[in-house]
Amino acid sequence: DAGVIQSPRHEVTEMGQEVTLRCKPISGHDYLFWYRQTMMRGLELLIYFNNNVPIDDSGMPEDRFSAKMPNASFSTLKIQPSEPRDSAVYFCASSAGRNTEAFFGQGTRLTVV
């Protein structure tokens, strides 16, 4: 398996634009997580899904952020409208059940100018 695949690897966008980050989890994994990493706040859990259903979105910073998982092999994290303070590295991770480790993607580095 190629691991967790995120796209794009880098994204530069202007303030106010819509940004969509994509994630393909490892096949067969039923948990999917979205994290955000900044120097100031470290790694923050934004939301996680189980069997395509959002379980906990308490980490989503505000209504500008939304995440979907239309099927077991694809998830998106959307920011609309984007702001400079959203600049960060966004990681997607997946795991096969509760008692197994999470596998992280390479991340998407988002820069909002």
Next chain:
Amino acid sequence: DAKTTQPNSMESNEEEPVHLPCNHSTISGTDYIHWYRQLPSQGPEYVIHGLTSNVNNRMASLAIAEDRKSSTLILHRATLRDAAVYYCILRDPPHSGTYKYIFGTGTRLKVLA
């Protein structure tokens, strides 16, 4: 969520053993102790986890105090490729209603040639 405390940074010489400490004085009886590491420009990767007994795998060993209020990740022979940020995380047990990885600030390990 129970908190963990780790030193901000540590140094080690190459080929020497490294002991990375973690304090978790508010750990509950069913929290699992997980360790992840993050290499430069990569997503976090799983290292090891345990509940009460000491654990060994090909990457490292995990020593858990008898009262479970602290643990130590042991790298038996540090290499330059082990330079990373190491995170100690407490995870809810498999039967709990939540399944979160909450990352702290971690320990930045520097390995000297």
